[in-house]
Amino acid sequence: xxxxxxxxxxxxxxxxxxxxxxxxxxxxxxxxxxxxxxxxxxxxxxxxxxxxxxxxxxxxxxxxxxxxxxxxxxxxxxxxxxxxxxxxxxxxxxxxxxxxxxxxx
Numbered sequence: 412x413x414x415x416x417x418x419x420x421x422x423x424x425x426x427x428x429x430x431x432x433x434x435x436x437x438x439x440x441x442x443x444x445x446x447x448x449x450x451x452x453x454x455x456x457x458x459x460x461x462x463x464x465x466x467x468x469x470x471x472x473x474x475x476x477x478x479x480x481x482x483x484x485x486x487x488x489x490x491x492x493x494x495x496x497x498x499x500x501x502x503x504x505x506x507x508x509x510x511x512x513x514x515x516x
Contacts, residue, residue, distance in 0.1 A: 455488075455507035461500070468498050475501035488512070 419426050461475050476494040483492060483503060488511040493504040 455490075455509055455511045457505040457507075459503040459505070461502065463501065464499050466499060466501075468496050471498070471501040472496035476503065479503045 459479060461479075463471065463475065466474070472494070476496045479501070480492060480494050480503065483489065483505055486505070486507075488507045489505060490508050491506040493506075495502045495504070
């Protein structure tokens with residue numbers, strides 16, 4: 412290890428020049444990269460929310476979540492499904508595989 416340190420200290424100008432050249436090349440490369448303010452990234456998740464004032468959590472599960480799950484289970488590319496029932500509200504979170512064709516659904 413001390414051999415590397417002594418080698419680098421003997422060639423300090425070369426090491427500093429290499430660092431400076433690397434920083435300049437990195438800055439030029441970063442500046443030339445194309446950047447988008449709002450890139451078009453498709454996240455394969457759908458969230459279905461149903462608001463039903465006055466419904467209990469048990470009724471929301473049996474009357475809203477279970478029928479939605481029954482209909483959604485046959486969707487192509489479905490990876491995971493999560494149903495949530497609460498008072499006055501029911502929701503279904505559908506997670507699809509990457510590369511999912513949303514126009515076919």
